[in-house]
Amino acid sequence: xxFDFSPLFPAGLPPPAVRxxxxxxxxxxxxxxxxxxxxxxxxMAAAQSVLAREGRxxxxxxxxxxxxxxxxxxxxxxxxLKRDAGIGCNAxxxxxxxxxxxxxxxxxxxxLARGDTVIVEQDNYQGTLTRLQRLxxxxxxxxxxxxxxxxxxxxxxxxxxKSRNVRPKFIYTIPTVQNPTGTILDExxxxxxxxxxxxxxxxxxEDDCYSDLIxxxxxxxxxxxxxxxxxxxxxxxxxxxxxxxLRVGFIVAPWAMMSRMLALKTxxxxxxxxxxVLAEYCAPHFTEHVPELRRGLRKKLETLMESLAEQFxxxxxxxxxxxxxxxxxxxxxxxxxxxxxxSALAAGVAINPGPEWSTDKAHSISRMRLCFASPxxxxxxxxxxxxxxxxxxEFGVPERSANVERGAGA
Amino acid sequence: xxFDFSPLFPAGLPPPAVRxxxxxxxxxxxxxxxxxxxxxxxxMAAAQSVLAREGRxxxxxxxxxxxxxxxxxxxxxxxxLKRDAGIGCNAxxxxxxxxxxxxxxxxxxxxLARGDTVIVEQDNYQGTLTRLQRLxxxxxxxxxxxxxxxxxxxxxxxxxxKSRNVRPKFIYTIPTVQNPTGTILDExxxxxxxxxxxxxxxxxxEDDCYSDLIxxxxxxxxxxxxxxxxxxxxxxxxxxxxxxxLRVGFIVAPWAMMSRMLALKTxxxxxxxxxxVLAEYCAPHFTEHVPELRRGLRKKLETLMESLAEQFxxxxxxxxxxxxxxxxxxxxxxxxxxxxxxSALAAGVAINPGPEWSTDKAHSISRMRLCFASPxxxxxxxxxxxxxxxxxxEFGVPERSANVERGAGA
Numbered sequence: 001x002x003f004d005f006s007p008l009f010p011a012g013l014p015p016p017a018v019r020x021x022x023x024x025x026x027x028x029x030x031x032x033x034x035x036x037x038x039x040x041x042x043x044m045a046a047a048q049s050v051l052a053r054e055g056r057x058x059x060x061x062x063x064x065x066x067x068x069x070x071x072x073x074x075x076x077x078x079x080x081l082k083r084d085a086g087i088g089c090n091a092x093x094x095x096x097x098x099x100x101x102x103x104x105x106x107x108x109x110x111x112l113a114r115g116d117t118v119i120v121e122q123d124n125y126q127g128t129l130t131r132l133q134r135l136x137x138x139x140x141x142x143x144x145x146x147x148x149x150x151x152x153x154x155x156x157x158x159x160x161x162k163s164r165n166v167r168p169k170f171i172y173t174i175p176t177v178q179n180p181t182g183t184i185l186d187e188x189x190x191x192x193x194x195x196x197x198x199x200x201x202x203x204x205x206e207d208d209c210y211s212d213l214i215x216x217x218x219x220x221x222x223x224x225x226x227x228x229x230x231x232x233x234x235x236x237x238x239x240x241x242x243x244x245x246l247r248v249g250f251i252v253a254p255w256a257m258m259s260r261m262l263a264l265k266t267x268x269x270x271x272x273x274x275x276x277v278l279a280e281y282c283a284p285h286f287t288e289h290v291p292e293l294r295r296g297l298r299k300k301l302e303t304l305m306e307s308l309a310e311q312f313x314x315x316x317x318x319x320x321x322x323x324x325x326x327x328x329x330x331x332x333x334x335x336x337x338x339x340x341x342x343s344a345l346a347a348g349v350a351i352n353p354g355p356e357w358s359t360d361k362a363h364s365i366s367r368m369r370l371c372f373a374s375p376x377x378x379x380x381x382x383x384x385x386x387x388x389x390x391x392x393x394e395f396g397v398p399e400r401s402a403n404v405e406r407g408a409g410a
Numbered sequence: 411x412x413f414d415f416s417p418l419f420p421a422g423l424p425p426p427a428v429r430x431x432x433x434x435x436x437x438x439x440x441x442x443x444x445x446x447x448x449x450x451x452x453x454m455a456a457a458q459s460v461l462a463r464e465g466r467x468x469x470x471x472x473x474x475x476x477x478x479x480x481x482x483x484x485x486x487x488x489x490x491l492k493r494d495a496g497i498g499c500n501a502x503x504x505x506x507x508x509x510x511x512x513x514x515x516x517x518x519x520x521x522l523a524r525g526d527t528v529i530v531e532q533d534n535y536q537g538t539l540t541r542l543q544r545l546x547x548x549x550x551x552x553x554x555x556x557x558x559x560x561x562x563x564x565x566x567x568x569x570x571x572k573s574r575n576v577r578p579k580f581i582y583t584i585p586t587v588q589n590p591t592g593t594i595l596d597e598x599x600x601x602x603x604x605x606x607x608x609x610x611x612x613x614x615x616e617d618d619c620y621s622d623l624i625x626x627x628x629x630x631x632x633x634x635x636x637x638x639x640x641x642x643x644x645x646x647x648x649x650x651x652x653x654x655x656l657r658v659g660f661i662v663a664p665w666a667m668m669s670r671m672l673a674l675k676t677x678x679x680x681x682x683x684x685x686x687v688l689a690e691y692c693a694p695h696f697t698e699h700v701p702e703l704r705r706g707l708r709k710k711l712e713t714l715m716e717s718l719a720e721q722f723x724x725x726x727x728x729x730x731x732x733x734x735x736x737x738x739x740x741x742x743x744x745x746x747x748x749x750x751x752x753s754a755l756a757a758g759v760a761i762n763p764g765p766e767w768s769t770d771k772a773h774s775i776s777r778m779r780l781c782f783a784s785p786x787x788x789x790x791x792x793x794x795x796x797x798x799x800x801x802x803x804e805f806g807v808p809e810r811s812a813n814v815e816r817g818a819g820a
């Protein structure tokens with residue numbers, strides 16, 4: 001007779017996990033990367049050289065670099081952030097964390113209490129939305145257009161909250177290749193966002209983890225770089241640029257915030273070997289690796305957009321994003337992507353249904369996020385064909401004729 | 411003018427961290443390991459072979475092994491736990507975590523709410539005590555003797571709590587090389603502990619992270635192995651046996667608990683490279699590495715005990731522990747180790763003051779924990795000499811004569 005743990009569980013626990021049953025055959029979810037673009041030889045060489053030189057420091061928590069993480073990695077990041085994002089910071093302003101998910105947890109932990117309010121982009125990263133929900137924090141979603149977060153809507157929301165004496169704890173934004181919309185906030189809107197945040201006394205939480213993946217290689221300056229008020233917390237990650245299974249992200253923040261997050265980071269440091277290998281690899285190779293990765297991703301995106309056009313015709317609407325690893329797709333209004341998600345998964349196709357990625361369920365119910373970095377070109381084509389079949393059976397769209405027409409023209 | 415974050419911080423945040431100012435010259439704190447005992451060549455070879463064989467799986471969160479962690483590491487652990495601890499489990503019963511600190515967080519997260527009560531050994535791991543305090547959980551400390559947790563005291567505490575209608579959420583114990591006392595609970599007491607836990611309907615949280623480090627190589631069966639009630643959550647780590655900067659620990663638990671902890675583990679997996687390298691190294695080499703490590707640690711302990719005898723004479727009382735990386739030392743009653751800690755740190759000697767490692771401040775005020783794995787033999791000798799000087803200046807003990815006598819005899 002197994003011990004019954006259930007009377008001991010506190011209120012508010014998330015539902016139990018279900019047993020993992022393997023990866024779906026066609027996986028259009030998750031920030032997985034293209035295995036072929038992983039710089040494996042470079043990482044292997046980096047592992048050898050860094051371990052040969054200083055591997056014995058692994059006998060110490062924190063590698064003798066202190067609680068903010070491996071010094072060489074922070075030094076690489078300080079240079080990279082200056083060069084790419086315009087951020088003037090040094091190694092002491094950077095905290096290495098176990099993936100940007102730990103960054104979310106630390107920023108949330110230092111600022112949020114149950115009942116608080118934050119501002120987010122309406123369509124948003126699921127991991128952020130579920131965290132806020134678990135914390136009992138109200139997420140006010142700001143609609144986006146093709147230029148990203150709408151500043152008129154942000155201003156209205158800030159004013160409306162102020163009229164109710166609510167001071168949001170932060171404005172969370174993914175301004176550069178927004179997740180899931182893929183939009184990029186231009187410098188004009190960034191200036192407006194900073195001005196509004198400053199005027200309302202609200203910090204900005206800038207999640208920058210896709211900014212290396214803009215096809216053109218040209219990104220706007222980060223909000224952190226443009227801010228004069230020192231009110232921007234900037235986070236990033238190596239998951240998208242090198243490898244997601246390496247759990248290494250970072251936070252750039254003023255010491256007033258950093259010191260609070262450090263006090264909450266009671267994990268005895270993030271994985272040191274991963275930090276060492278990344279620093280050793282990235283310092284000489286990052287700037288040559290990333291453009292190659294981008295070319296590969298762009299090709300995958302083209303395959304995905306072509307497959308959608310072929311299989312869904314006009315039933316799948318989307319913009320051609322300027323970078324990233326996902327496509328935000330609008331299906332006809334009668335499609336419920338939560339239902340589509342279930343049927344598709346049963347057929348081996350995993351998608352992200354819109355309502356899990358938005359504060360506005362009505363707006364997002366007929367939308368879905370498709371990640372394209374990980375499946376092969378063939379898997380993308382086949383998976384989208386299977387998805388179209390299921391969608392047709394369940395919702396009558398795409399119509400068969402549209403499909404055939406597009407197919408004939410291809 | 412820097413943005414003022416302070417009005418945004420929620421109540422109950424821990425105090426801000428202070429800037430790291432480097433490692434102390436003589437560091438007798440922290441679970442650091444002996445750099446000379448780190449199996450560096452083996453880890454380097456493991457990194458090459460595992461990356462060459464399956465490195466491209468790093469492009470996927472979870473390495474295609476699912477959310478419980480790298481399958482080969484879980485398979486190694488299932489075999490090791492069977493062989494060493496008597497635990498009959500398979501890979502599906504094991505969750506790989508980012509160091510045993512994450513194990514503490516997940517078990518606590520799944521079971522504890524503010525106001526709850528747990529039972530712990532009175533002298534205890536600081537990281538456990540501070541976590542419970544932050545969670546607002548009452549830790550009832552059970553005194554230890556040379557045989558570990560006293561079963562009469564445990565029984566009395568359980569009865570007393572029951573009379574107040576308090577059902578403790580768990581009994582947290584480090585039964586094998588207890589931290590900081592170094593005691594080992596024999597199988598008789600383990601049977602009693604299991605019987606009491608069963609009778610009172612309280613799960614056992616068994617923290618087993620030092621059990622590889624018993625000098626004789628012979629350990630009692632784990633509580634998990636001896637339990638018939640399936641009420642034991644067992645955790646362990648590679649920090650002490652391989653390298654602490656590799657943040658890899660594990661949990662063995664019934665699915666009723668595991669499924670709840672998995673739902674709380676929202677970190678997209680623990681560091682995959684570290685898991686891969688550990689699995690590749692440990693499967694063939696763990697059983698030859700650990701005895702070597704133990705021999706080195708035992709020598710360090712002997713140097714420490716000799717140095718204490720020489721420098722402190724009878725003013726430092728301690729038992730010769732049967733394993734581990736720390737010594738729990740009783741100083742004369744007039745010594746306040748919180749004060750000693752401050753003065754010693756100023757002189758470059760870091761110790762763990764007793765009150766941070768105990769639920770009983772009066773009992774522990776004149777005690778300290780000294781970790782001996784990381785400093786060299788010379789650093790141990792010199793550091794203890796410096797510590798004795800400071801202790802003498804501050805508290806008049808050890809007396810000079812004792813010191814000189816011992817020194818002359820050496």
